[in-house]
Amino acid sequence: MLDKLKEGLQNAVNRLVGAPTVDEKEIKEFVKDIQRSLLPSDVNLKIVIEVCDRIQKRALEEKPPPGLPRKDHIVKILYEEFARILGEEGKLDLPTNRPNVILLIGIQGSGKTTTVGKLSRLLVKKGYRVGVVAADTFRPGAITQLKTLCSSINVPVFSIDGEENSVKVAKAGVESFKAQNSNIIIVDTAGRHKEEKGLLDEMKQISKAVTPDMSFLVIDGTIGQAALAQASAFHSAVPVGGIIITKLDGAAKGGGALAAAAATGARIYFIGTGERIDDLEIFSPTRFVGRLLGMGDLQGLLDRAKELEQVADEKQIKRMMSGKLTMNDFMLQIESVNKMGSLRKILESLPGFSQMNVDSKNIEETEIKLPYWRAMIQAMTPDEREEPDVLNSQRIKRIARGTGVADRDVKELLNRYKQAKSMMKASKGREFRQMMRQMGAQK
Ligand SMILES: Nc1nc2c(ncn2[C@@H]2O[C@H](COP(=O)(O)OP(=O)(O)OP(=O)(O)O)[C@@H](O)[C@H]2O)c(=O)[nH]1
Numbered sequence: 001m002l003d004k005l006k007e008g009l010q011n012a013v014n015r016l017v018g019a020p021t022v023d024e025k026e027i028k029e030f031v032k033d034i035q036r037s038l039l040p041s042d043v044n045l046k047i048v049i050e051v052c053d054r055i056q057k058r059a060l061e062e063k064p065p066p067g068l069p070r071k072d073h074i075v076k077i078l079y080e081e082f083a084r085i086l087g088e089e090g091k092l093d094l095p096t097n098r099p100n101v102i103l104l105i106g107i108q109g110s111g112k113t114t115t116v117g118k119l120s121r122l123l124v125k126k127g128y129r130v131g132v133v134a135a136d137t138f139r140p141g142a143i144t145q146l147k148t149l150c151s152s153i154n155v156p157v158f159s160i161d162g163e164e165n166s167v168k169v170a171k172a173g174v175e176s177f178k179a180q181n182s183n184i185i186i187v188d189t190a191g192r193h194k195e196e197k198g199l200l201d202e203m204k205q206i207s208k209a210v211t212p213d214m215s216f217l218v219i220d221g222t223i224g225q226a227a228l229a230q231a232s233a234f235h236s237a238v239p240v241g242g243i244i245i246t247k248l249d250g251a252a253k254g255g256g257a258l259a260a261a262a263a264t265g266a267r268i269y270f271i272g273t274g275e276r277i278d279d280l281e282i283f284s285p286t287r288f289v290g291r292l293l294g295m296g297d298l299q300g301l302l303d304r305a306k307e308l309e310q311v312a313d314e315k316q317i318k319r320m321m322s323g324k325l326t327m328n329d330f331m332l333q334i335e336s337v338n339k340m341g342s343l344r345k346i347l348e349s350l351p352g353f354s355q356m357n358v359d360s361k362n363i364e365e366t367e368i369k370l371p372y373w374r375a376m377i378q379a380m381t382p383d384e385r386e387e388p389d390v391l392n393s394q395r396i397k398r399i400a401r402g403t404g405v406a407d408r409d410v411k412e413l414l415n416r417y418k419q420a421k422s423m424m425k426a427s428k429g430r431e432f433r434q435m436m437r438q439m440g441a442q443k
């Protein structure tokens with residue numbers, strides 16, 4: 001599916017990953033590669049330009065979270081921007097305790113009848129009682145095609161032989177299945193007509209007669225960006241609730257059809273990926289893009305990025321922002337910083353610390369003192385850690401003795417703690433979150 005596009009994108013990613021350095025020139029090359037892969041799949045030029053601009057801008061301007069290599073960050077941006085052009089994920093809500101009427105519309109040959117079969121199969125597997133209404137009275141053989149398809153999956157078909165009025169058939173069929181206690185009723189409609197207006201009028205009437213819970217527009221993926229005009233035309237006649245794109249297997253222009261369909265604002269719910277009854281997939285923009293870019297690697301990358309971006313514990317942050325820093329919080333900071341290795345680099349990048357004018361001598365000292373501080377904090381009682389203000393000179397003595405340091409060492413720790421606490425109070429929200437993110441980066 002979309003092999004050419006996949007190949008082009010994966011080549012672009014591989015080149016980026018293989019590049020010795022990622023500078024502006026390399027990023028621009030990368031974006032050009034992306035552009036070149038998108039165009040042959042008939043993605044609308046405006047969309048291509050927009051998405052490439054966004055990728056380039058973000059790749060040049062955004063700083064990756066600490067710990068995430070720049071290249072990985074750029075792949076993540078690519079992934080996010082692609083998922084964005086494919087729109088939101090559609091969630092089909094089909095309650096089991098009442099009949100849900102689903103109407104399928106679309107031009108001739110788009111794949112409606114085949115999709116009725118596939119969709120029935122999928123919903124039967126989920127335990128729904130499905131009935132299908134043959135409301136294509138225009139094309140000879142339409143009823144037989146539907147009956148053959150549905151008999152293979154044991155789904156009943158309602159039809160009226162010789163009846164030309166499709167609205168009548170649709171209405172009678174829906175009523176019949178409601179009476180039989182079906183909870184999914186799928187209506188197959190005609191795609192052939194003398195003229196487009198006639199088709200749209202008929203759809204409008206059927207829709208009015210059966211008041212569907214969901215109207216799916218079925219679009220042939222091989223038409224590429226022409227999907228936009230088609231979707232708009234149908235939408236003006238019948239409110240389209242969702243889109244199904246068929247024939248994505250081997251459709252070179254499938255990417256264009258998907259992007260165009262999403263551009264209408266309607267959600268894509270399913271994609272058809274073959275002629276067989278099982279070739280229907282629930283569509284998820286993120287999963288789809290994941291597959292395009294090669295999911296294996298991507299999932300690992302996304303997990304890692306998420307981990308790195310994770311802000312410590314929300315509760316802890318709220319508490320600290322209110323100025324209530326416990327000794328445990330402080331220790332967590334020290335531990336995190338220690339785990340991160342080179343303390344200097346980190347401290348220098350923290351807005352709070354740079355405000356405190358930490359010079360490098362000071363940082364080196366802190367590095368040496370860390371293990372002692374940890375030991376002192378461990379020598380405190382839980383209550384003392386919770387509320388360090390209770391530490392009077394007697395308690396300080398006890399801690400110093402227990403740790404094998406001088407009283408003034410404990411006092412110094414307490415001073416540092418107080419500094420950190422007032423810094424928390426002063427730094428409101430943004431800076432602090434950024435700092436915590438860095439602190440927690442190697443957790
Ligand atoms: N490869 C492939 N072929 C498909 C897919 N979906 C439908 N087709 C084929 O497309 C052709 C038309 O499908 P139909 O389901 O009859 O289309 P329709 O919209 O009902 O057509 P009309 O009833 O004439 O309006 C058939 O040959 C199907 O096998 C798909 O996802 N992949």
Ligand SMILES: [Mg+2]
Pocket residue numbers: 112113114136142189190191
């Ligand atoms: Mg049909």
